Amino acid sequence: MRVDGVSMRTIWPVGAGVVRIIDQTRLPHDLATIDLGTIEQAATAIKSMQVRGAPLIGATAAFGVALAMAADASDAALEQAIGILLATRPTAVNLRWALERCRREIGALPPAERAAAAWKLAAAVCDEDVAINRAIGRFGLELIKKSLPRGRPVNILTHCNAGWLATVDVGTATAAIYAAHDCGIPVHVWVDETRPRNQGASLTAWELAHHGVPHTVIVDNAGGHLMQHGMVDLCIVGTDRTTAAGDVCNKIGTYLKALAARDNGVPFYAAVPGPSIDWNLSDGVKEIPIEQRDASEVTHISGWSNDDALTTVRLTPKDTPAANYGFDVTPARLMTGLITDRGVCPATREGLLSLFPEQRCA
């Protein structure tokens, strides 16, 4: 997407054996980049959430394997790299999907060919992600057109950041929003701030502002009230893993918004790239591992002080215990549908298989 007139992706190769990322822990204040030259640096970037968002995690992992292969292209090094990267974040399935693809495609080659092939594969994963998101955008645009009220912008609520910053480019949940905005449909986005890491208030607000899409940040508590009062026409969220039965795992709090949408007759969709579907799982609430992160992400928060210094402050009394679950699962029954890169379908096994028929025989 364009940032102050310049086209950017979230991750791109620069020269031999170096991949550059936007350091998302510095946004919205600084648009800083970091160069990754080793598998360890790639793993740290994922773990520390310098890159985040299921699709971007997958792309970064593919580059991580390529960086590992440049140093040592042995079978052992390949397996070690996959192990290191797989351990960084447990919930998003794109990570496993990208690494399994690396194992399959790179592992099959003689060691001498692996470094170059892994680099090429990582670039392909990135390009495919962008193509997937553009397809999601086209299908989602039709839904937005259907929801368009007379005489005012369509109000879309989103949770967390499933924007271009969560992917290589374009975004998943935002793909349709950008598509609508770019073709002149008046759109207004309610941006959930998304505690505890505030990816909505920082990243989604930042990227919508830079693209010129009207938006308003709200606390995560507010969406139900807005829906009760007719102020939301449509909800679109991302997903870190969607089961074969259509259960949608996404940032903690998504489930609460889906409940409010159902209670108020507001359509609630997830934007689901094919690689986010976990065909091995059915019951998302029981089966998807939910990452627990450090309590300090709840008890402390970072922001910018009056003199524009990034400052961390404590929100609770000293030594207050806190729990920090990163994701929740919205049962398929609460989803109006899934916007995939192959079309929109009901959040059911049959719905997904109708678009991904090759999985019937997998």
Next chain:
Amino acid sequence: MRVDGVSMRTIWPVGAGVVRIIDQTRLPHDLATIDLGTIEQAATAIKSMQVRGAPLIGATAAFGVALAMAADASDAALEQAIGILLATRPTAVNLRWALERCRREIGALPPAERAAAAWKLAAAVCDEDVAINRAIGRFGLELIKKSLPRGRPVNILTHCNAGWLATVDVGTATAAIYAAHDCGIPVHVWVDETRPRNQGASLTAWELAHHGVPHTVIVDNAGGHLMQHGMVDLCIVGTDRTTAAGDVCNKIGTYLKALAARDNGVPFYAAVPGPSIDWNLSDGVKEIPIEQRDASEVTHISGWSNDDALTTVRLTPKDTPAANYGFDVTPARLMTGLITDRGVCPATREGLLSLFPEQRCA
């Protein structure tokens, strides 16, 4: 309640014509007090949320009228005082209830008697609040006993601060929690941080810690996930206004937790002091005015820096638009019941009238 061994209320008279309050904007860091000597100071304390919580707002308003009467006991001054105080916060009905009582009881007296009578009335409002909350605690304790699981503490989720800091003493939602803890029932409280003003993370966590009640702070997004996984046995929240039909207006985000409780079969109760019931209203979603506060409460947050200085930081990009609705309404159909000072009843008109039969003829 006791703070480090010392019994305290949130508001108490000190000497002639001065009432002292805990400055809740300084908690949990400083236990500071402020002396109010004029009606204007009382109004500012309510508006700036140095005092907050529906019952405490009512008590502070009664003292505000007493301070006004000490300066000028004319009819005009009484009406002016009521007008100033009524304009401070629009949602809580206790404010109107306390002021109407002042008008009725003080306005009926000759001006020469008003100052002393108003002071006495304000003290009575405070004592009655404590008695009401103790009664709520007794009835709520029975519900907790029913929810007690074998072999582990009962997990109670609460939203915002309906603790003793929201009242004169004891609290409403916390009344039963303190009663259970004090009689040896093992209790653990999930404390919603309650954005944007974080009354849960700051005030509820502070008062539970000082009373020794085990608790864990969570982001507002987390409650649904906890309920899906059997980690919540019971929800108890406060209310700023409950309609005659049982719709419960409370801090923004309460409605989302009620939806999750219903979806997971978790009992969901509001602690409802008699003065919080608005017998004039039926449809809470349509009829209760919802306060909109400054956007800066969403875009900025205050906390304590490493060197223990109260510091405000910006969470969003500069100039990000934000909306800030203070309350929402949970429809009666989502409430398991209402814990009033006269007993527990269904959240229905008949349920409430069975406990407040005098309202049948009002």
